[in-house]
Amino acid sequence: MTKPAIGFVGLGAMGFGMATHLVHEGYPVHGYDVFPASIDRFQAAGGIGAASLRASAEDKSIYVCMVASAPQVQSVLFGDEGIVQSLPKSATLILMSTIPATTAQSLAQTIHTTRPDILVVDAPVSGGALRAAAGTLSIMAGGSPAALEAATPVLEALSAPRKLYLVPGGIGAGSNMKMVHQVLAAIHILGASEAHGLAARLGLDAARTAERIVSGEAWTWMHENRSPRILGGEGVWSPGVSAVTIILKDAGIITTSAREHHFPTPLCATAEQIYLSALLQGDGAKDDAALVRQYFAGPVAEVDASALSAEEQEERTQLVLDLMAAVNLVAAAEATSFARFLGVDLAQFYELVSDAAGGSKVFVSRGLEMIEGRVGEKAPAGAETVDALAQRLERVAQRARDLHCPLHLGNAALGVLLMAKRAGLGGSSSTSVVGLYEGGGSRGKL
């Protein structure tokens, strides 16, 4: 069967990989970008260069929009040459940029005032440029059943097996799902740098400490993924793989949405402030591994731990593991409670996060307890209490302080745990901290 022609706008790092992958899958893809060089490059890779934005849309029953930001989407859709007026009848329009759910909803509404025939799908992606080019992204798609059905072949081509999530809830549901996933990603990206920075201040070997983290309960996808670049130092940060400004943009979507809903996201907001600090210091365009400089001035790979005894190394490594255990737990509570608040399908949220860039061992085990409501008295027997976790983290915070090491996430997580204690949750399982976000407490819902 001949595959339909696809229009595609936005041939940047992600879009180029996605568009060329669709070419390899046998689709005739008409690509457009504001930078003519990107169109040339796309043609060289087998694509069809569109002479104009309008030309990229005319007669294309399927259209993919993968530009970088909400204002760019607005301009692509409704600008002078805007594609909404040019798409053929009953075309399927797939919006794959990361934008706020409310923006996706209002864009769809505006499209439908003049073009009710267009099927709109809200389908942000996760996975980075390499997986974009390999067609193995995670995709979170929302829209009407008809729109989702029409878009599915293209979305399946772009996603890994079982990584296409059809999210219930219509337009905006995909963006919301991506957003609550990014709560974890945003915290864990800074968490990787915070753990490496503290380890360096403690005089620990960076590679060995990372190995301990990724092989045990403190594992996060981000720590495993970022550690090589954090160890790589300045030499691998410019250009990097994923710039500070990328996660800053996602964090901005989260905190903006949280403010609109009056929902607290203290860890994510803390991470965002530190991204902004890095931006102010000129590190915005660097790989987000450069965030380690917010904790340690020199190259962490050069820290020499040979003067420490095995016992000292073990004791200090445990502090780093304790830091991550606490930060990852509060992060899981923050993301889960925000997802629940937004009405996100929690079973799907759990499935997605567990096997994506926001994943952590703590989320897989303790996050599931939070999602299933197995907290407080319903927690598994022998579960660590809020008090016990807070005390582990207090020891880390004190040690960091003694070393003059900032511990932005650690202290924010400690604030949340101690507020939970003040709310009467100290003796409950540590997963009960989710109750603080959800208005619970000793006298509350839990």
Added chain:
Amino acid sequence: MTKPAIGFVGLGAMGFGMATHLVHEGYPVHGYDVFPASIDRFQAAGGIGAASLRASAEDKSIYVCMVASAPQVQSVLFGDEGIVQSLPKSATLILMSTIPATTAQSLAQTIHTTRPDILVVDAPVSGGALRAAAGTLSIMAGGSPAALEAATPVLEALSAPRKLYLVPGGIGAGSNMKMVHQVLAAIHILGASEAHGLAARLGLDAARTAERIVSGEAWTWMHENRSPRILGGEGVWSPGVSAVTIILKDAGIITTSAREHHFPTPLCATAEQIYLSALLQGDGAKDDAALVRQYFAGPVAEVDASALSAEEQEERTQLVLDLMAAVNLVAAAEATSFARFLGVDLAQFYELVSDAAGGSKVFVSRGLEMIEGRVGEKAPAGAETVDALAQRLERVAQRARDLHCPLHLGNAALGVLLMAKRAGLGGSSSTSVVGLYEGGGSRGKL
């Protein structure tokens, strides 16, 4: 009547001023310091140079210790030449360094194991080098009635009228009182830089904005005191009047104590992390006015607001005022609840703070409501709610985010306000946020 000879150790910026003031008051003061140049300078100013630490203590019925840190106090008291063994019978020993209350208590205990006759007073000060030299410090003194009586003439000589606070509770009570005062000082110092940084990002004139702040409800003692140095820029920061490392030390005493008590101090902990960031960037020895660089790279005094209309200036100035209104309120809640938790005399705390470096207009009015329990339903009619204050702050946070301006305290305060909302306090008066710290909530103590 001849005044008694006083032994004095620690002739640094504060100690030198205090010791020379005592000389001017007619006391024979025998001063010692580890730096011989400081002793020479003290002699040139009319003091008596002590040949050794031991000599500074021998035959002195009153002894003042004003060294910089707890380890130094330890060494002065119990080191090889330690003064405890050299002081005459029934001498009065006044410990004026800023140290943790628990340290003051354990030092006194150790002194009394070998020298039960020595009267120990725990009397940290507030007010800076100029007021030290003028004898107009604020002093917070704790100890036995006999010890306080013996120390009072010297403490009165060093303090301004009505600024000598005899704090009930024995040894450590003075240090605790100073510490809870410093919660406000530590937050407001960063607050002055945050407000100036945001104003600069908004394109506002620094001097005019500061004038609006200090003349209205947003006033803090720190904003008024620090603004000239923040406007002064790099040229006045090295050497400055009060280094980042000074407030960092006080913040460390607060957060260390808070961790020991498992009490949350999220705003103060946030401020401390940013002090540590400044230290990491090499600004530790600079005046704490240099903290404005954590928000704005250039000189804030050079921001030119002339392109803004009067309406634009007013709207933007209001954002800065809203930031301070919210941060100052949560700061008041944090300090007041911690003071109450520690059993600090709240009436005295209120009197002291209202007229000292930690003071703010918000504390004077709303802090009093918190202290007197006039929160929630007992709040004054028409009081702003937690929800309304959070919404004002959300607008500020969004605007700062749009400008890529970090807003460390603003976001930390917003997290607290939104957690209070989640706890069911959203519709209560904004002072009810104190309930979050105190384990209250809609179903709680308030």
